[in-house]
Amino acid sequence: MFELSSPGRRAWSFARTDLPEWAAADLVPPEHLAPEPVALPEVSERDLVAHHTRLTHRQYSVDLGAYPLGSCTMKYNPKLADVAASLPGLARVHPAAPPSCTQGWLELLSELSRALAEVTGMAAVTLQPPAGAAGELTGLLLLRAWHASQGDTGRTKVVIPDSAHGTNPASVTLGGYEALTVASDHRGCVDLAALRAVLDDEVAGIMLTNPNTLGLFEDDIAAITAAVHEVGGLVYYDGANLNAILGVTRPGDMGFDIVHLNLHKTFAVPHGGGGPGAGPVAVTEALAPFLPGPLPARAPDGTYGWRTPARSIGRVHSWHGNALALARAYAYLLALGGDGLRRVAEIAVLNANWLRRRLGDHYDVPHDRTCMHECVVSAAGLKRRTGVRAADVAKRLLEEGFHAPTVSFPLVVEEALMIEPTETESPQTLAALADALVRIAEAASVQDHHAPRTTPVGRVDEVRAARRLVATFDARLPPTGGG
Amino acid sequence: MFELSSPGRRAWSFARTDLPEWAAADLVPPEHLAPEPVALPEVSERDLVAHHTRLTHRQYSVDLGAYPLGSCTMKYNPKLADVAASLPGLARVHPAAPPSCTQGWLELLSELSRALAEVTGMAAVTLQPPAGAAGELTGLLLLRAWHASQGDTGRTKVVIPDSAHGTNPASVTLGGYEALTVASDHRGCVDLAALRAVLDDEVAGIMLTNPNTLGLFEDDIAAITAAVHEVGGLVYYDGANLNAILGVTRPGDMGFDIVHLNLHKTFAVPHGGGGPGAGPVAVTEALAPFLPGPLPARAPDGTYGWRTPARSIGRVHSWHGNALALARAYAYLLALGGDGLRRVAEIAVLNANWLRRRLGDHYDVPHDRTCMHECVVSAAGLKRRTGVRAADVAKRLLEEGFHAPTVSFPLVVEEALMIEPTETESPQTLAALADALVRIAEAASVQDHHAPRTTPVGRVDEVRAARRLVATFDARLPPTGGG
Amino acid sequence: MAGYVPHTDAEVESMLGFLGLSSVDELFSVVPAALRLAGRPDPSGRRRFLDLPDGSAEPDVLAEMERLAGANLACAGPGVGAGHGLVCFAGGGAYDHEVPEAVRALASRSEYVTAYTPYQPEVAQGVLQALFEYQTMVARLAGLAVANASLYDGASACVEAANLATAVTGRPGVWLSLGVHPHWRATMATLAAGSGVELVDVPLDDGVTAWPQVAPDGVSPDPPGALVVAYPNHLGCLEDLGLARRVADTTGALLVVALDPVAAGLLRPPGEWGADVVVGEGQPLGTPLSFGGPYLGLFTCRLEHVRRLPGRLVGETVDTEGRRAYVSTLRTREQDIRRERASSNVCTNQTLIAVACGVQLAWLGTSGLRELALRCARATRYTRESLLALDGVEPLVGAPTLREFALRLPADPAVVVERMLEDGFLAGIALDADGGAGNGPGLLVAATERRTRSQIDAYVAAMDKVIR
Amino acid sequence: MAGYVPHTDAEVESMLGFLGLSSVDELFSVVPAALRLAGRPDPSGRRRFLDLPDGSAEPDVLAEMERLAGANLACAGPGVGAGHGLVCFAGGGAYDHEVPEAVRALASRSEYVTAYTPYQPEVAQGVLQALFEYQTMVARLAGLAVANASLYDGASACVEAANLATAVTGRPGVWLSLGVHPHWRATMATLAAGSGVELVDVPLDDGVTAWPQVAPDGVSPDPPGALVVAYPNHLGCLEDLGLARRVADTTGALLVVALDPVAAGLLRPPGEWGADVVVGEGQPLGTPLSFGGPYLGLFTCRLEHVRRLPGRLVGETVDTEGRRAYVSTLRTREQDIRRERASSNVCTNQTLIAVACGVQLAWLGTSGLRELALRCARATRYTRESLLALDGVEPLVGAPTLREFALRLPADPAVVVERMLEDGFLAGIALDADGGAGNGPGLLVAATERRTRSQIDAYVAAMDKVIR
Ligand SMILES: Cc1ncc(COP(=O)(O)O)c(C=O)c1O
């Protein structure tokens, strides 16, 4: 982009105007006026289009094929949701416009909240958090506010299992708590005895995801939530894995108090290369008064407005959350309905189990029992036999035209490959993916350290990137060819 | 696509309906009822999306880079025209709707006609022909009708230069005439003497493009049109090369009677992988009464309607031509305006001449004088020296990330490479293209017969395709890998 | 702006310098001065060469395009009642079908949109394979062996079919059913002036073609090269293709059938009836109404005629590595090679519309195409029965119909259409004596899968009011 | 349909067979029965597990979404007068700017839209390079060395800036100008409850921040870790960043500036004023109003703080062949590696919005960004002068403004906004005492490059009528 630049070239054009043409110096006091304009690329629209179109040809995506990244739920993102989210009546609405001109939006947000409450088995929902981690932090602040409301300010710790996603401990810290890690047991589940041993009146709560990060359903879940409640703690549900249990079981029924959802996983909001997502938080009746506000609310006359809960912790977003992402999720929800959501869970779980079984002869399966929406296999044996690690398998899979699974996570499994096929991959695609993984295992060799060789670039030097930081074009090294 | 199919799988869904659910047998008389449904692929929406997204990654396009195909004017297609053509108020209008509800369309078509008349220097325009060749045939039928109206039915021949595009002679035949070829002279232009020698009262007219297919301006043009008029013939302008002369000179001013335009070249209608285009025909006052109808017309009260010219040859399209392509061209015209059109010609010609000069030391330039919007160079010398032909150069250029020029055309130049950079390619892109062509010439070797090697597929076996025709999946050979 | 030209003044200077020129105007010195536009200086001193306004910025262009779009009454979606555009009951070869967003999204991928004709197959496998799939599906719809990669529209496909048939048989005569769309017939007549095809109109009898009596030995004074008949025809009626085939057999003509591709979801394929060439208008599959274009000419024929096939044909082959690959094939038929002896002059066709059609057909699949046809037929039946229940409304003809039908109204159809606009309905197409194929004025009505019961009921109620 | 699941019943059967199961329900036997939703049979006998309606087909979904969209008053384009949506004079951190179609088209390429976070750089060079370019341009806007790959929105960027500054200085106190957007301040307050950041509100004096007096030796009883100030601030005023820098220097605090990226086209970059961290709301560059999201948190800082940078950072490197390549770097800051000691918990950010912003900035280029800022400033000046000419309308504060300004009206601003809707204008944002940063109720007005003279004149005329 910067190399395409030529001084004075331009893509921009602005509408005809007949406003007075005050000069910059008439409009900006001298001490504030930029001495020179910001140096940006100067390119033609044609070159801009070619540049980015070419870049997209160097980018894998769900639309190009299977994306079995564990813990990420990379399912098909229906095109109809793209269209819904670009309707001018949704996309061109100012967030500070009074409710009298945003009734459609308020109804949408209100109905979406209701549906998410039903799916999770909770009482009330905030749609403000713009991603999962933001939802977690919101949840922890709710937990804090709730304890404070009980006059209980001595709790300093939040328990998390060792298999938890990194955002959990990080959010715990930002929520002002200390993270207390409990180990998983041999089944890959929370060790109930170990958990009981750490539970005391310093524990503010626990964060869990169920199915857990190994893709396993925590079957002691009722006992776990009861044990935490017993010591006065609250139980937080990380909803990143909700895809597995849609219409099957609900966090509320399991005894959870606070739930965040990743709409960019479970509800097919496209991931955008790393966002935007949406991380709504749902809570029990008891916690509802603490939710961030304002919330959409329906008046007795049927009109909608905003209402801030009585003891609200305050806002967690500049406006109303990632509204257009919420609109996409709502369109998806309408398309699927209750029946479609249940079907999602059924087929997501079927696909994952099929893969687990199919791969079992070629990879280690540390927890070889019915998994939920994803399965974790290990390349530990492969590594011992051939030197080929999980990361190499991942790179080889890129050569086969698939995206790689999640590797080296969860941390509790050596050489982990965490594979989440999702319900939108057909049996044929699953079979092709499995065949590729089997082929890779069977032909594993030291050559695989050099994979991938057929991708737009070869294996990338991550160490150099960190050691010799070049984070802007201005700090660039002299070109070394390619790209 | 067909391989992805699984019986019973589906992407489709239709709206809720509460109409009576008559069975097929209630609706279709038995002798008409299909014994079994049409066998189509049965795929999921997800797989359909992945399939076509992948296919697009196997396809070069203007949006990916330079496309210097001579005689094709592959310029940047502004995104704003895409949007304009998809406005529901244009895209969702039924072609048989009465004028009272299509005033916007009629105004658009009417204004576009006016602008094209101005650009060509002609009196009246039909927008019906859906492509250049259709425009040619329309023009020939106009010519025929005009002669008939003069009671002159003895004319049987239409003259075309040997360098003409293949559609010209084919259209002549379909217009009911015999094509009479005249040779070009050493300058690459129509040989005036040779032309005069064939002109007689059997000649109905001549078809020319100017600049001609060698990218050269026919500077005897006034004499040529006069000579044809002298024997009672009409002069037809193939507007495929109009990009070179926008705002510089006009067919009408040169003495042409009938002009077709390729809006998918000159007016940036994207080529769509081979259409749709639009091939409006513009004519002089004398020929206007013969135009196909109906034409958009403005009533004295300012409203628009349809009017069929008095002696119309009749329709040449099911409806009103490729309307949405016309809308794109109109948006482009509004964006460029008169000043922008002139600028197009200036820079298109500048780019072509720069390339001609830059390539002159490495390729033969049969007619090394100022060219217009394209230049024709020859690989004849290269072939003699190295065995590498124009077609090899083209394939090598694909490896360099560019589209190839037009090769083996015009037929009058041995080993022709016809290069049309267009005005939307920057000097940097031009330089890179030229560097690649120079590199190819300098490193030419027999290896080049195996190019391209880095494209989605290697050199394609065209002979086999024709010998063992497989034109549908049903007639397929057993798979041979790939694709 | 200014033509999307990237060049800065400095770059133009430097390029001119390389050419030894001092101004851009010098490039045009090869154009005789007398022919060069002189230009007039405008108030600002700049020369204007064309009598056109200066260019506009994107927002201004879009505002103007939106103004024009706003001056039309567009067809509304199924969920929308009167007041938000017209509810469309017009057909006549252009139908208001749903285009799924996935189809729209894929067909507007910029690689498909901004590619040229696939002259370099190595970098055009996307378009080529998409066309190959399209050809396969269209051939199956027709029940024939080969389809080309598209023609301009239904009319041009019909023209080419007549040209092919007259060339194959060496007979210029074409018996053209008046059930073929009047605009197609008009186009055929226009182009016949050049090609020498001799069209003989064949009238309808109660909605279906009344072929001339032919002596059983087929020896007729002027035997045709082709019979052309539409299925369903312009009045919506189902023609007897078996009869047409027998007439063709007796006279030695080829049978050309113009097929509606949506109705094809329920009908026995013309190929099974013995059609030699099947053409059609592809718009109903994947293309919005678009004020009549770009549409899509479907063209399929028996394998034996493939060397006379007009337009482009994609074939499967292999590359140097033996990998499957696609390429334009049998190119010697085409005008750029065979020139004046080409089977057709078609060069640019409607590729992108064909790609959209292929995507749409795959989205529908076996069961979806049938379901679509069924839903159209049901909506049409319901509309027809409801309208016929109105006082003074009668069928225009008696033959069975499927997805469209013609009525005789107790009022002038053109006036009815105009008045129904006020209620938010595009009531249909008013047929004059010609459009009604000689059956006098009538109203042609089609209801697609997008029409809901409440829309139809409201339409019928409005009609009831208007025709009184 | 049904969840876009491709599986046919036969395929499900066969997969279950492979697993030795006889029903899908058995897969869920690992879920304790007591927790499993039992489901209730519906009238058709099918079990319903959730109290939600059944799924709908695409046209029905779109019709419902269109109904909801139609129940909002959207902002109109520049060419459109009253009657076709609202003409927008509201800003307050969310501005009605043009998004060029090229930007929209590129940012909606499905590879960008449907990719995950670039964990596998070899197949993610598209997103990575686009982010690298974005980082470069945003850093230049701010006049600082590094930018991250985005945060959620302006508020979250401000929160992270405060967290970084308090971590760097080891001081929990943050002097927070009341000129910072009230929603951002509210968000900071919410999150401070967990992070322990201690916010001290600093009032405005006549529109600009009145920093506390600090002893010249800087020794204050409770020195802050950061000063946070907006440029321009929420009332549209240009803050004295030189003064802020001096206060920061004296107290040893970091200076955090919340920059409007469009105003940045005319303003001296905060980095040149000595800012340590510059944050901002990126919406004005490439993103429609979107009812407030997804928006874009801009975050830039001095190089020395890069190891505390929140969120993702793309760096340039090479691949095994020495070709240029991009990759997420300094990942040890991030939560998936450093876990509870991470510099931030951000994981998913706003990549696609950042990509759009990068495309938009490149579309504008050096001269375009300046031109955009100039046009906004002109429209704003014209609007301001016209409104001030009305009886009883006064500036709310006296400090100079650029692209937005606040007025005192002779009527209740909330009522004025409501009444102006009837005339087709979103008149601005009604400021209560808090939003007015203590200056009592007022109206906050912004006019972007999309506002034409005639729109502004009509707006002022309507305002004249409404405030009387
Ligand atoms: C288990 C789990 N929890 C939390 C998150 C965080 O969500 P987000 O990336 O939206 O912040 C993720 C996803 O990345 C996750 O997989």
Ligand SMILES: Cc1ncc(COP(=O)(O)O)c(C=O)c1O
């Ligand atoms: C010189 C010339 N004439 C005529 C044509 C035919 O135009 P079309 O392909 O639109 O039928 C072309 C383009 O292919 C051409 O280059």
